[in-house]
Amino acid sequence: MKLRLAVLSLPILALAACSEALAPAAPKTEPKTVAMTWVHYVCADGRAVSALYPDGETAQLKLGEATHLLRIARSASGARYTGDALQWWTKGDEASLAPLAPGEDIASASGVACGPASRAPVSPPAPGTPGGLPDDRTPLAEGPAEPGGAQAAASVVETYYALVESGRTAEAAKLRRDGREEDLKPFARLHAQVGAPGRVEGAAGSLFVEVPVVLYGRYATGGEYHAAGKATLRRANDVPGATEAQRAWRIETIEVATAGA
Structure with a gap:
């Protein structure tokens, strides 16, 4: 019985091998890449912050030359991230940045407000100061300018x-x-x-x-x-x-x- 079973199994194995050879190869799928964009903020204290949200659980913050990895934390509203002794709390396109004291899960210190860089005001240097226009106090001539003047x-x-x-x-x-x-x-x-x-x-x-x-x-x-x-x-x-x-x-x-x- 054992010999007979062994002999009978050979055609089955051969048929299986033939089926695998005849089966079309599964199409190769290219790995999907997801483009991620840094979001840029300017805070009320003048600091520039860039944030990257690669998934729903983490946030990367660039502060100056340093990059900090923060993870999502519980919040009543918005998205709150903590890590590296920092708390980053976003609500819509606004955010706040606050330090975390040792042992804190929620920052007790007041956070500084941050908003989109495109809305942050900036002023030019005053006339007569470095980088400003010349301090020319000559009154401007009234009337239309001469075409070639x-x-x-x-x-x-x-x-x-x-x-x-x-x-x-x-x-x-x-x-x-x-x-x-x-x-x-x-x-x-x-x-x-x-x-x-x-x-x-x-x-x-x-x-x-x-x-x-x-x-x-x-x-x-x-x-x-x-x-x-x-x-x-x-x-x-x-x-x-x-x-x-x-x-x-x-x-x-x-x-x-x-x-x-």
């Missing part, structure tokens, strides 16, 4: 940055001779102050004027952005044959340096 050139710079602030960078690029479009991706917000223009100078059939500018705002990561420099504008001299377009002020270059650079 320095004030008309300053108005072009004002229009340029008004378009940039509103995100209309393609329109703003038309006011530049190189047609370059500003890249606003690094910024949550960007503002500009335009100062009084300098004297109009002539060279090689063209007129030039420099206009001081101060840029300020916030990076998308929450940090403050400050830069100062000048815009140089050029137009054709009033010579016979010059077209209206050639006699219009256009931005030749913009040279700014960030604070501390």
